[in-house]
Amino acid sequence: MMKATKSASMLLMLALSSTLVLSACGNSEPDKTEEPVSTTDKTETTATDTNKESEPAKSDLKEYKLTMVYPGGTQQDEAKIEDEINKYLKDKINATIDLQPIDWTAWEDKVNLMIASRDPVDIYFTAQWTKYAVNVGKGAFLDLGPLLKDYGQDIVKTLDPVFLEGSKINGVNYGVPTNKELAAQGGIVYRKDIADELSIDMSKVKSIQDLDAVFATVKAKKPEMTPLYLLKGENFDAHYFGNFDALGDTSVPGILLKDATDTTIKANYDTQRYVDTLKLTRDFFVKGYINSDAATTTTMNKDALKAGNVFAMTAALKPGKAKELETELGLVGKLGQIELNEKTVSTSETSGSMLAISTTSGDPARAMMFINLLHSDKYLNNLINFGIEGQHYTKNGEIITPTDNTKNYAPGAAWMFGNQFLNYVWNSEDPDKWEQFRKFNEGPKVSPGLGFVFDSEKVKAEVGAIVNIDRQYQTALETGSVDVDKVLPEYKDKLLKAGVDKILIEKQAQFDKYISEKK
Known part of the structure; x- marks a missing residue:
């Protein structure tokens, strides 16, 4: 399913070799020179004046209800937030939205079922640590290239190219990465x-x-x-x-x-x-x-x-x-x-948090318009992340303070939705939070696998079998719940019988080829 191209890896290496200053961070004020600006700089410029040319006239759009599925607990005031979002979206893209959080511990099983059942969903949260590639292989997510070009201009403007290049599968974007920290x-x-x-x-x-x-x-x-x-x-x-x-x-x-x-x-x-x-x-x-x-x-x-x-x-x-x-x-x-x-930092950080458009979506263009707004529209971004000003927080400039109702809407999901550099900062946080993110992205140890992603198409049967074995053994072992000396050999034996060696040989061959082509 996944294979990095030489040009993509070169882009990643070039971007990261400059101490990652440009990776989703930057100064607090827009850069007024013609030097390359950071993502934060570009974001703040765009946020004050959303690209009107990329917004289709509301009268041209038939009303549509979006469904977005993501991990997290249901919030007491979720319905209130949905109402406010819907009022705003009606004017922007003539749409409403149904937020469908799924409890973290049930996330994987429920999403697998929804995808297998071809449920009518518009937007899924996805990431490399929650079977992104596996679900792409199942045909769950759309190729976003044309949609990004037509309806995602603000995403392309504000998101460091490292994110879009590093999250591709066979040269195709199936998810829009969140604009956030890059180091891990x-x-x-x-x-x-x-x-x-x-x-x-x-x-x-x-x-x-x-x-x-x-x-x-x-x-x-x-x-x-x-x-x-x-x-x-x-x-x-x-x-x-x-x-x-x-x-x-x-x-x-x-x-x-x-x-x-x-x-x-x-x-x-x-x-x-x-x-x-x-x-x-x-x-x-x-x-x-x-x-x-x-x-x-x-x-x-x-x-x-x-x-x-x-x-x-x-x-x-x-x-x-x-x-x-x-x-x-x-x-x-x-x-x-x-x-x-x-x-x-590794390639996986570029795909550590993304929004994908489902192949069951009734209006993929509208879904991309919504994701584009999450990357460019400060009001909408903070509404979905923090709730309603005056109810769930009070605001002084970019600093927000909790209220008695903050507990009724605190999804803690800012890292999932759009552009974190549009987020307000809580009064208990460092007011220079985004400057700290810039520093955090400087000088990480670079993985030897940076720029490479594995294409598992030839071994997809083995991968499917091993996913089921992992469910049986991995969590028990990794939480200390079972005797390692007794259970690890049993786990290894099951993996070997399921063809893990075939996967390792194929992955190594692809990686060796990638390394030789880089030289």
């Missing part, structure tokens, strides 16, 4: 107030191993509190924490280490970091640090943290991640974050 880093978000109460010096935590003493203290002094909350996809062996580059879809076996130089593709069970982390996680589980239902829970880690009986969770980090969560979860002043791996 893993770590934990923790209850800073509890650490202070228990006199735990979190500055000493530099590795996963260092957390042992922290969690032991929490367990001893706060027995009612879970020291570490893990679940499917949110654990120490998640791709963002292990710095694993799957060279495309994370559901397809075969990984490299993003922070190393080795170009030999291995299965996870043959990757020492992965296995060592499984064993450490198991040790934490046996010691009672991890929630006992980690392998089966349907409660998202953020919700568990919000409930007040969890000390820490793993997280894909960025500047101000803990501050964002403080407002979303009603824990202002109580959270901290610690980075526990090297900052990296």
Whole structure:
């Protein structure tokens, strides 16, 4: 399904070699020179004067109701937000929208069913870590090239080309990436107030191993509190924490280490970091640090943290991640974050958050018009992300302050929808948040797989079989819920019988060819 072209990889390398200053970030004021401007600069210019020429006359459009499906919890005031969005969209593109969030823990299964059933959906959230390539292979998403050209001009203007090039499959865009941070880093978000109460010096935590003493203290002094909350996809062996580059879809076996130089593709069970982390996680589980239902829970880690009986969770980090969560979860002043791996960048970051248009859409053009507005229209972008001014927040310039009703609409989904650089900044966050994003994107370790994505067409039967095996074993192993020495060999045996070696050989051959053509 996926194969990077030489020209695409060169574009990626050129963009990233300039310390990623141009990757979705920039100064707070528009650049007045003719030098290349950053994404933030271009976005702010566009946001003040949406490209009217790209907007079709409302009278030319028949009224249409869009359906957008994305992961997240249903918000109490969701209907109010929909009403406000619909009033605005009627004037803009003569459309209304039905927001359909799906709980995180049910997301994958429900989306698989919707796609298999050919449900009439217009827009799906998608990403390389949630079977983007697999779903493209199923014919779930449209080729967006013509739609971007005709109805996505603001997207093309404001989004760094690295995102659009790096998220292509066989040279085709099937998703529109969110304009956000490009570098990636893993770590934990923790209850800073509890650490202070228990006199735990979190500055000493530099590795996963260092957390042992922290969690032991929490367990001893706060027995009612879970020291570490893990679940499917949110654990120490998640791709963002292990710095694993799957060279495309994370559901397809075969990984490299993003922070190393080795170009030999291995299965996870043959990757020492992965296995060592499984064993450490198991040790934490046996010691009672991890929630006992980690392998089966349907409660998202953020919700568990919000409930007040969890000390820490793993997280894909960025500047101000803990501050964002403080407002979303009603824990202002109580959270901290610690980075526990090297900052990296790979092709997968360009497709880490996207909106795709379904092949069942009744009006793909209208769907693209809506996505285009999310990338260019400041009012709409902040409405869907933060709710209604005066009800869910008050505003002073670009700084917003929570109200008593903020809890009724706090989807925490700004990283999913359009252009983050249009977002207001909470008063509990750093007012220079977007400048911090620019700095975050500077100088990451570049994965040896940057610019390459795997075409799994020749091994799609094997990939399909392995997806089912992973469901049976992967979460149990990665949350420490089972004996690694006993279960990992069983998992490996099942993978070998399902043809994992065939996938690895094909992936390595494609990658070797890609490397040789780059030279």
